[in-house]
Amino acid sequence: MMKIALSWEELLEQAAKKLGVRYEEIDKVGVGYPDIASAICKAHSNAVAGKYESSLSKLKREIAALTAWYPDQRKRDIFANYLQDLCPAWIITTNYDLVIEGLLTGRSMPLGPNDSLSSRKGIIPVFHLHGRRTNPEEIIIAQEDYVTLFRPTEYRQIKLALTIKESTTVLIGYGLGDVNVLTALDWSRNVFKAAETTYQSDVIQILRTESPN
Incomplete structure (x- = not known):
């Protein structure tokens, strides 16, 4: 480990x-x-x-x-409180590990790339866009794995773009380095552009860096 x-x-x-x-x-x-x-x-x-x-x-x-990695108990306690204060409706991660589930013990449901982004009431879905370490075969890591993400009616791309479009999204510690996330973000900003927005759908990026701009 x-x-x-x-x-x-x-x-x-x-x-x-x-x-x-x-x-x-x-x-x-x-x-x-x-x-x-x-x-x-x-x-x-x-x-x-x-x-x-x-x-x-x-x-x-x-x-x-x-990726069989978890923070120590002290850090788990600290960051579990941060997540509780944020009170997210859903979480999407490109990580393979189950650290987030470890912070939300009993309050979250891990979902793989082949699962639908949904969960029962009171449970936070944690959608692992690139797969979970507990199911190695579904891990998306090589070029040919990514090709499937760009099929015209690929569920993950459509769902990710619509979720960003229809919700207020906070990007934590993520530098937009993944092309399929960038594609979904771009698509969400350019669909129904003429329609009047009657709900909040902001994207807020939180990224720690030595030279912010």
Whole structure:
């Protein structure tokens, strides 16, 4: 179990090491992390003379193991109170870990990318847009995983865009680095533009940085 939460790059680097792939030899100039994940799988499948699909499955299992992380009890108590004060109606995360559920024990329901974004009354749905570590096969990490997100009538993209459009959304600690989230945000701002807004649908970004602008 990791003692800290890893960044996307650190996660791929550690997973590559677990698979015996030299991360420093992967071409990373001008490519995104999904492409790097695909390259790791290709390098692994070539090294073991196996199928690419098998290497991708192994990568996802390593990602699941590396995200088995929870903050200590002191931090859980602090941040659980913050979430309680926010009183969110729903939570969407691109993280694979279950840290949020650990802060909302008994008050949340984890949902995977193949689940509908809904829950019973009094329970906060935590929708893991890119999958949960408890189900490695549904993890979205490589380029081919992302391709499915951009199908014309893909539920996750439509639901995410409509949820942002119809609600006040707070982005916490998220730098808009994921292309499908950016796409949903752009779509939400450009649909029904001529219609009169009769409800609040602001997007508020909270991001800690040394040089804010």
